[in-house]
Amino acid sequence: MRPLFHPALEDIRPEAILHALSDPVRAAIFARISGAGCVEACTNVAALGDRVIPKSSLSSHFKVLREAGLIRCERHGVEMRNHSRCAEVEARFPGLLSAIMGAYARAKSSEAVSE
Amino acid sequence: MRPLFHPALEDIRPEAILHALSDPVRAAIFARISGAGCVEACTNVAALGDRVIPKSSLSSHFKVLREAGLIRCERHGVEMRNHSRCAEVEARFPGLLSAIMGAYARAKSSEAVSE
DNA sequence: TCCCATAGTTCCGAAATTCCGAACTATGGG
DNA sequence: CCCATAGTTCGGAATTTCGGAACTATGGGA
Secondary structure, three states: OOOOOOOOHHHOOHHHHHHHHOOHHHHHHHHHHHHOOOOOOOHHHOEEOOEEOOHHHHHHHHHHHHHHOOEEEEEEOOEEEEEEOHHHHHHHOOOHHHHHHHHHHHHHHHHHHHO | OOOOOOOOHHHOOHHHHHHHHOOHHHHHHHHHHHHOOOOOOOHHHOEEOOEEOOHHHHHHHHHHHHHHOOEEEEEEOOEEEEEEOHHHHHHHOOOHHHHHHHHHHHHHHHHHHHO
């Protein structure tokens, strides 16, 4: 199994990051990977919130995140380990990821009271 | 002509903002509106960079930006004036827009030297 | 008032993208 | 060698995007 493609830091594009994180499911996956010790397997996120996400969809979500340069994936035995590339992306686009994830957190907390 | 729909500040969703700005054309339009005195008409952006954008596409780009809560549009006579809602969005999602627009600026300047 | 020019929207078919079930592949354990 | 588990690929349906052509709205004349 050859290693998966990951864009070099300088090839990471803002539109790819925004597109990847404009899907709430992917944003939630990315939040988990970033938060929970930077390691996560695919089936562990199968149920996000209340919704069950089919694994073919999950697979493509991970691919989008990976190709956007947001995560780094490597195979360990039969499972996949996904690491956030937060620190790298932060170096190239300062403040971007924290602002985006902060915005989601803010929206989530405000919908809890108003809606 | 009844006024166009604009989401209230508290109804603005991060995914809508990210989706709207994940398109480089829309991001460029938004950058212009934000930069150039916060006023811009539709046909004035018909040529962005080298590409000529058909006005039906422009119309829908403006609609996406408006419904995401990024701009405010009002008719003045025969033309449209578009104002950025930067300040409002900044209040709800601190740092988000400046990080995104900064990322685009950064990517643009780095592609000038490497690619 | 009527007509025209300009600015923008709507409609609709084509192209591209997303979704997800089913079949397939890869890896390790017994 | 076979099985179980993790993940990818395939393919068709649903959704979204693109853009040309027709349409609507507004204001400026004659």
